[in-house]
Amino acid sequence: MKRSLLLIVALSYFFACSCIAKINDLRSLPQPKIDLIHIEKQKRRMTLFFDNNKSKSYRIALGFSPQGPKLMEGDGKTPEGVYSITYKNPQSQFYRSLKLSYPTPQDWQRAKRLGQNPGSNIMIHGLGEFYRAGKWHVLKDWTLGCIAVTNEEMDEIYRLVDVGTKVKISP
Template sequence: MGKVHGWISGYPNSFFIRIVITSMFASGCSHLNDGYQAKSTFIEANIFFSQGNYKASLGKYQQIIEKYPSTGDKVLFEMGIIYAYPRNEQKDYQKSLECFQKLIKDYPESGYKKDSELMIFNINNAIIKDKTIATQQTHIETLQQEIITLQKKIEGLEQEVTNKENENIKLQKEVLIIHKGTADKILIEKKERRLTVFSKGKVLKTYKIALGGNPNGPKERQGDNKTPEGIYVIDSRNKDSRYHLSLHISYPNDKDKKRAQQLGVSPGGDIMIHGIKNGFSWVGDLHTGVDWTKGCIAVTDEEIEEIGKLVPNGTIVEIRPGRQDGT
């Protein structure tokens, strides 16, 4: 049976209390003719009831009705009350009804008959109410499950939309490359931290960049962390770069070598246009907040892939001066 909060709906608490108290007093004085042991067992049953040990109380009443049949109406009424008692976690309305119905049938002249009829009426109402609540609860749970299922479907559709959007973005980039053609020049403006890709004098796209950690002036020697300045070409590329993908710039050119020779130093090399260091792609375009390379030109991983598709080997790379001291 479903759990009923409080006492049976529509059943006055005062009536129930009166019945319980009456039955307790009755057990102490109405059956003296059955002997001291019957009286003692009634008292034990009531003590168990008051302690909340309803199972033990029912057991005592069962002993009484077996040994002292003349107390049957009283015992059946008490057992019916216990089976229907709200605080009894093992309450059983069906067994309660059976007790009251047996009392009315077997003891038609009993003083408990009228109260038993009222108990039957209220218990039946409680059963109907419990069934209604259970049906409503089942309906609610079904609706909740349907909502969960719909939410999952919505999430799935949202993911499909996201996937389609990503596919569209990718296609748009590929279409951009096809329509605009192959790039023939890269212009890097150090002061503006900007890389621009050209095709036949027209701008294909611009990108924000990060430079070497010491960006002022041209690169002069190995390890100075400066980005070169001058005219170069893309002479190779590395798809297995530690920086996602890299396009190698033909530094040092003749001018760079001559300057380094005059200074008596190595001009250095390995200047690239590359992505973000592997494992840190999540940084995205935030990487441009600081010049962090050792002289290379850095863009995001997504951008270097795009540039790599636009720019073939042999493309001219012009790197213009960066900021001058005091500017």
């Protein structure tokens, strides 16, 4: 009886170790890269897509005056339109960041008609020194026009997104 029980325990331990090893193997597999980031300003939501399939969504904070498209530097608005990721910064002031291709030629023209500078350096970024706010950072739009997520979420997004990824920002 003791020998049977010992055999069962040993086999159970071996099986559990094998399962853990398989899970770790799956975690180390390369993740599919995201091919579209869709930001819905009104819903305060950013969704990542791979091959036209929704991969993951995040709650976001926007510029401190988010209604309408960004018109000029300092207006606190988050741009609207189609952009792309142009640069990945692993040591941003706001933890990590993904730079958007804002301003486009159309953004420049709109600002020029108003006699203004369109601004620049619009990013998807983490919280930086505000990391303690965690998921509560979405209770108030606080950026200068960027899109903010928690540092933990930014780790995941940073890993899944490459330079050149399309970014669509809807009102």
